[in-house]
Amino acid sequence: MDPVEPAAALPEVTQDVPDADTLKEVAGRLVRDLDLHQCSIKECRAKVAVACGMEPDGLEARKDEFSALLKEVVESLEAKKASQPSSCSEELGAECNKPRRAYLVTLSHTDKEENSDGQKLVAPGTYTRAQVKDFFLGALASTQSSRELPLTFTHMAVFQERHASGEVHYHVAVLADKSFRFVALKRQLLAAHGLASHWSGKTDGYAGCIAYCYLPSPTKAVEELDPAPELWPSTHPPLSEASRGYVSAKNLEVHREEQRRKRAAKGKGEQRVREVDLWPIIIRENILPDEVCGEKLMSYAKRSGGRALVEFYFANWDKLPAIVAKSWKTEKVEDLVAAAAQSRMDILAGACSAECTCGGQWADFARDILCQNGHNPVQWCKAVTDSLLAGRSKGNLVCHAGFEGNEGKSFLFRPLPLVFGEDNVFVTPPKSAFPLLGLEKARVVWLDDWRFNEDIVSWAALALSSQGRRICFPAGHLRYTKDDPIFITTLQADLHALKGKLKQGDVDMMVKRLKVFEFKHKVNIPSQVAKGCKSCFANFVLELGQARSHRSEPAKREATSSGETPEPKRMLCLAWTVDDVCRYIIHLELGHVIEAFRENGVDGRMLASLSEADLISELGLKPLQARKVKDRLT
Template identity: 30%
Template sequence: LNSKRPAESLHIKVGESLPSESTEPQTETAELETESAEPQTDAAELQNQSKEPHTETAEGDPKADFVTTKTLRRVIEELLRGRSLEKLTFGAFLSELTDALKLDAGDLADRRSEVKVILHKVTRKELQRQLVEHVKKKRNDASTAEVPVFSKVETAQVLLVYVVTFATPTDAEARRRLESFSRADLCTMMRTSLETAQAGRAEEHRAVVEKCTIFLERGSGAAGHHAHVAIKVTQPTRWKPWNDAIFQACGLVANFSSCIKGGYHNAVRYGFVPRPGKALEDLDPEPFTYPDSHPPLAEAMHRNFNSDAWADETLAQTQSRLSRGKSAPRFGPTDLWPVLVKLNLRPEDPAYEAQLFQYAKQSGGAPMIDYLVRNHDTLKGLGQKLWLLQEAENHVIQAKKSRLKFLLEATERSCVCAGRWGRAARQNLEANEISEEVFTKAIYDALQHGRAKGHTIALLGVGGNEGKTFLLSPMKDIYPPGTVIGSPSPSAFPLLELCKSRVAIWDDWRFDAAIIPIALQLQLFEGLAVTVNRPQNQFSGHEIWQGSTPFFLTGRLDDLMMVKAGVSCTDLTMLRKRLKVFEFKRSQTNPDITIPRCASCFAKMVLRKGNPRNMRFITPDLQEQAPGEVVVDYF
């Protein structure tokens, strides 16, 4: 119905007796079920209503009084059916109702309470009807969900993935032969026939079965038994010679098909997931998989995603919905994944948000623009999550490496300082009368054992500018970004970054209770488990952290000796026992700030442990010295 309908378009019968309130259905559900059976009214008879004589009373409008309760109900139902009820107001609807009944404005003023009661009942009924219709529509969409579509392969096609079907043979002997095969027998036959089909090919060009799944569906009666084989080979293979070899081996006809969307996961889904025409009880309850390392089918049925595959999947869903007359899917957080990878845009970039908005204006479309504006405050956090998703495999590999493994890998990098960093580091240690062997071994032990009593390295100076940070800074280039944390800042959660760290370098640290209580510092440097407070609007509960992150501190020597608020003399004594202190007493008058921090030279210096004759970890500044014997490697 339009917002205003003339009375001629409403089907209302005259002379029908009004049903009593007790005859109405007892529940809204019963009303919904009987609604479709209600007779449609005759539009022409409404005009007869206005022509029938009536007697004008002293009170009320004669035309309004002539409209019966049942007529009001029928007209209200017609006006409400199928319309959005979110912004329905009584005043506006009363005007619509007056126009639909061809009454003058104000004719229904005396019947407002009656109209309200009827409108309330009909609105509840219409809301329930729309809800049921919505649920039915969802169920219909689910029952008609897309399944992988397969097509017969062309003779010249060379593919990696096939779906091979052994249909029920019409010949009785062939049928008995197929029924005699077990799932393992079919798998063996597929593999040996592939080898036979490639007998004339060179060994390096032969394909083998990488993985396959055998679905043996045992029918009953005329349906017979049939099998589906989802199979993937190591390199593209022609199916025709393979098919001929199968027939020669067992006399069975194999039908090779290709999945239009491709992928071994779709081939597995065909035999593993119920679909229209194939109920769950009709599927193979015990499929056979090859090899033994084959993933569970609940995992193999899913696609291996990357950013490009996600973009393709999103595009396919959009095209599918539009082809069925539906709106495109909403732009979601993961839809930014392909965009960030395509632009190589990271949250650390100063123009991160601006570049996203620029891309959205040029290529993203209105949904992306709307999403970015509504979620502007969370874009950086979302970007970090999406890059973690993109580089998840690399993060897993890095997490399994030890700190010394990173150090060893750094020795294989190219030197970026031409030996200047190593030379300056040794000169600094000599100027402060610190043994290179003792210093490098302490760093090595801290990286190997992690935080423990006596393995927390403290480089403490007297007047500042002694080059303490210079000696430790290359570790920031050795370990993955975000895993080398700096000094905590004053906040309610000063140790929050500690949970994902591999190394902690706290520059200009003060041994007081201003940021971290001294008792908690003693626990940290002792290697004990500590409670890391976390914001409860982002996490659930606090974390008991037991990590082995080693601590490297720089600061003032007198700060470790001075009693202050919250730090007693006993606390300082206990603190000194937990630290490995190196005193720097000579300031650098004119340090060379052009020397880059060199991960390669630092790693070789630490692994060499002060022995210049260890040729495996020789640095460019030591190349001119006479080489000696190679010492036993500590690593």
């Protein structure tokens, strides 16, 4: 607490049991020099007891009386302080002493040359916005040298305002990487630059600090706002964005309750319930999108939600499951966006650290199933990783063909929804008007127990899909251009069977595009293992699928002085498509960079013309990777 006036000498009191008036007088003089945010009531009671000639614990028996008395003294001092006119920013009201990440700092104009402690004061208008910004960064740097984990500012905005007299003051919004107390910075600004500052916090954090300076109000016209504030760093978001706070389920619920109380004060009833108002309730009550989520919501509404909520649920009963699902997507939208930005292989690698749910048995069963059917587990894992890397393309559609069923062909693919998420795996389409609806949102396609049937999916759509080509559906309104890998389980008999209007040549052509693994031996898998295991699947596939092959390498040939492919080698790859180039890149075990080749449409002719420098600068390869691509081009 800042002192209101110099403390007078304390009276010498020697009585053993001071009365209430004496305690009040001594406490009133003491608290002016105490920081009550750092000094506890017990410490304050001990100091008053000593000042009254008693032992430090002499007032323990009267602690309730002393607490009430101290509260009265503090309120009296605060009232006196508030009634005094302030002449500098040191006295702009009670400052926030709770550690915060964001502060609004005011540098007010002052005509004084010194403050009450004799420190030099400088009018803020003496400095520019950029200088004020540098002063704050310098004050931060000079106060963090002794910290093991130094505090850093992440954002800052300096706003200039003018009084009616034309004198300048500043508002500075600062945001740090963690909560901090401002006292050290405040002292450094005063000592180094003569700037007296007042630090306060906003309930909505940095956005509230920015909004205070950026948005007009009934007492601040648009013309009075700073048209060119100093923003730091250069990546600082626009003020139109920075002035809007983060919206969460919790603060949305708080806002609605505040509005309910304000309406009640005006004699009005609760506002109409909207779908978004269910979001906080669903998250807080952990109501999942299952078959009884509507009943759970109504049970809560009857118990604690009030009439408006009950009426909303009753009128929108059929929509409740969709609202619950939408609420959880909203709650986890940042995670969903981050996952969408990851490659399929990144997601698979991330699943390696997931908790095992099968006691390590899934990989043992997978290995046994493959070996019993004459398949090398390394080859199967490589086929899966190649498919995940290259996406849907000729030769990269992994197909399990059984003979009677129960051979474990679906067991090997069952962890796919666990790894990529149920909503991101498109499963076998039903026979309906729009069988492929939802495919556009998937990351992986799993056609489990599939039958090649033109009555469900047209042959043209299936053929285009197997080549990585564009598909239009339904009725041409949606274009599917993604490269989601396709995994298939079917029966050997159905793999070659004719369905609908298909001809034998059509079926044979499709089969040639698949990488088929046949399964003949029946297996009996425990139920807890049959469900699949995210962690074991990911570790099994990556450990074996990325094992180095020892194929012989083609002889190394020299490049031209320009770094381009020599003419004999150019002629061999000029006819390559983009898919051919991507397969070549995967063959070199550089599958993680094929997205750049696809995005830039690199076909054989372009690849032949690219130099190693082009591969590095334009497609993001490392020097050794670029050399490998050019040297082994055959």
